Amino acid sequence: MAPDTPDDLWSIGELAARAGATVKTVRFYSDAGLLPEAARSGGGHRRYGPDALERLRLIRALRTLDVPLPDIGRVLAEEDALTDAVAGRLRSIGTQLTALRWQEAALRLIQDCPAEERAERLHLIGTVTTPPDTTALARFWRRWLPPRLPARVVSTVLDHTVPQPPDDPTPAQVMAFARLHAFVSRDCASNVPCQPAAHRPDTGYRPAVLYDGLAEAFTLAAPALRADHTPSAGPALDCFVSAYATSLGAPDSPAFRHRLSRELAADPRIDHYWHLTAELSTPTAPTAGAAHTWLREALDAQVGGPADGHGGTGTGTARRLSRAGRRRAA
Known part of the structure; x- marks a missing residue:
């Protein structure tokens, strides 16, 4: 059940389940600084707010397109960075396709x-x-x-x-x-x-x-x-x-x-x-x-x-x- 207020937080397992991801994946993006924690529990466990779910879905979508992690970080930090990230990925794919055609x-x-x-x-x-x-x-x-x-x-x-x-x-x-x-x-x-x-x-x-x-x-x-x-x-x-x-x-x-x-x-x-x-x-x-x-x-x-x-x-x-x-x- 989704949180009713911004004060309702999820554990790392709950966030992973809602996103259809593994706990290992969520932890990796958190450690990379792409998925900041909202708080820590009294026992030191990570807690995430509702915005973390949308951010995690965006990260996974970009990774499906093989957008590099540094570019994903810029997309999350800068409003207009998505266009540049997509253009960069298209250039990279074009180079790879050209290499394959030459091979x-x-x-x-x-x-x-x-x-x-x-x-x-x-x-x-x-x-x-x-x-x-x-x-x-x-x-x-x-x-x-x-x-x-x-x-x-x-x-x-x-x-x-x-x-x-x-x-x-x-x-x-x-x-x-x-x-x-x-x-x-x-x-x-x-x-x-x-x-x-x-x-x-x-x-x-x-x-x-x-x-x-x-x-x-x-x-x-x-x-x-x-x-x-x-x-x-x-x-x-x-x-x-x-x-x-x-x-x-x-x-x-x-x-x-x-x-x-x-x-x-x-x-x-x-x-x-x-x-x-x-x-x-x-x-x-x-x-x-x-x-x-x-x-x-x-x-x-x-x-x-x-x-x-x-x-x-x-x-x-x-x-x-x-x-x-x-x-x-x-």
Whole structure:
């Protein structure tokens, strides 16, 4: 029978029985400070008021949803804390679901591959957390970019070059991320600089000027990529070359374009990066990688420079990357 007045108190056993809980549960929440006692009996036994029942029911409901005890304490202490606690729990569940989807796709990747490839795939996948962390990719770009680049430029580059792993990946995307993670985690060979020629101070380029110009060139190339046009000369390519020429303080000339084609082809690492990130991206617009590749191919086509044979990407690569991204976005 419920108490008639606030002075009527329940023992810990009576409160547990009314709430459908065990005495051990009530004692645990009391000891945690979530269920304060109204008083103690003459013999030192706990006594609880009527409000303890509602509080205990709320605590148990939140624990059913796996809301952490510290968050429950804030909900009980602060009037508006429930919304934040629910939002936090939803974020936690989203992370767990993403991790499970990555694990499922990784298991399918192992299950569906030939037996002789399983050891390699397990090794690659074993280096990646679930859900995946892009810290190594950001570190690669910070190492790739020249020192003392303005923070604004670095932030913009990272925003456009570090892909956001999909929440529900395919097995192929798990493999692409694992390969990408392994690629960016490798140390530079002793005879190969970690940075391309345009990023090294001794070559005369001004990287801050270069990246501002490249951003404009990528924007100009986007309509051609969306329309699936073959890489070709035009304002986008002129802006692309001008970015390099201006940052070097050199005139844009046929000789400079030949030189630039050779320089960009001399280090294929960034092209490999773009290929792998294209497998992960689901863009609604061309990525920086696809734009860079399209402009590289346009330059090579114009000067008759290296394409497949000297570290280049080969004609049509940019269009294939852009089409693949649009198909995944559809």
